[in-house]
Amino acid sequence: SYLACPYRYFLRHVLKLQTLDDDAVELDALAFGNVLHEVLRKFGQSDLRDSADAEKLRKWLCQLLDEVADEQFGTRRRAAVNVQLKRVESRLEVFALWQAGWRREGWTIAYAEVSVRPSVDVSSMSNSSSLNEGNQKDASHQPAFTVDGVPVWLHGRIDRIDHNEVTGEWAIFDYKSGDKGASPEDQHRKRKSEWIDLQLPLYRHLARVFSLSQEPRLGYINLPKDLGGVGASFAEWSRDELSDADAAAMRVARNIAHREFWPPTDPPPSSLQEFNDICQVKVIGER
Numbered sequence: 001s002y003l004a005c006p007y008r009y010f011l012r013h014v015l016k017l018q019t020l021d022d023d024a025v026e027l028d029a030l031a032f033g034n035v036l037h038e039v040l041r042k043f044g045q046s047d048l049r050d051s052a053d054a055e056k057l058r059k060w061l062c063q064l065l066d067e068v069a070d071e072q073f074g075t076r077r078r079a080a081v082n083v084q085l086k087r088v089e090s091r092l093e094v095f096a097l098w099q100a101g102w103r104r105e106g107w108t109i110a111y112a113e114v115s116v117r118p119s120v121d122v123s124s125m126s127n128s129s130s131l132n133e134g135n136q137k138d139a140s141h142q143p144a145f146t147v148d149g150v151p152v153w154l155h156g157r158i159d160r161i162d163h164n165e166v167t168g169e170w171a172i173f174d175y176k177s178g179d180k181g182a183s184p185e186d187q188h189r190k191r192k193s194e195w196i197d198l199q200l201p202l203y204r205h206l207a208r209v210f211s212l213s214q215e216p217r218l219g220y221i222n223l224p225k226d227l228g229g230v231g232a233s234f235a236e237w238s239r240d241e242l243s244d245a246d247a248a249a250m251r252v253a254r255n256i257a258h259r260e261f262w263p264p265t266d267p268p269p270s271s272l273q274e275f276n277d278i279c280q281v282k283v284i285g286e287r
Helices: 006-014 029-044 054-073 079-104 128-133 184-188 199-210 239-257
Strands: 107-118 136-139 145-147 150-152 156-164 170-176 217-222 231-234
Touching: 029 054, 029 079, 029 107, 029 156, 029 170, 054 079, 079 107, 079 231, 107 199, 145 239, 150 239, 156 199, 170 199, 170 231, 184 199, 184 217, 199 217, 199 239
Parallel strands: 107 136, 170 217
Antiparallel strands: 107 156, 145 150, 156 170, 217 231
């Protein structure tokens, strides 16, 4: 958010302003993605998460979708919502095929939907089997960065960490449910130089708590509208490029610590549009 616009970051994360809308009659993009994420969270923490049987996975995912839909929207739903849920189901059915093939390549789901927060007490991490339950987990007492002598800790939730039993590789994934399949490069950098998002690079630091045996690959599992794009998309950043991402994170931390939230980004970013009125976007004589 800060990289997109320091002032809009201030409005959302410091003043904690938000919009309210009681006119919604169907799922917006956020609600649509939340349904998918909740189904995949339940799947990633279930006994069938490492099945290579595509049909069994398909039936299980559809059953989980029914459960999530009833929990979130009740059994008497608007027709528009039911149509959207069928679209979610279509994506999950193709995901089941991809997941089965991914498992046959040796990949297992090691951790799913785990929240990592800093704590000086790491004793609770001794039982690794508990990490797959999706609760908040304590991270190392070591900060991710030290900026101007001040420690900076990270906290966040990782959608999924996979391990390949054959090659020993690790992969950190974030689920993406946008209409078009997302590329880590396109989402994170502009013109392959300017970092506009630091999510996947920062996941490397969150993942320290899991003591992975080697550096993980970073990527998305896409579940787009175009079902031909369902599957994994990996970043191919070098060590130097990831170091540059860390430097960008440190600059953001320094600026926030110094309360540097001005001026608003111009032209306005495509994200954080709920603050366009406050920022007087498209107003004659705007300042």
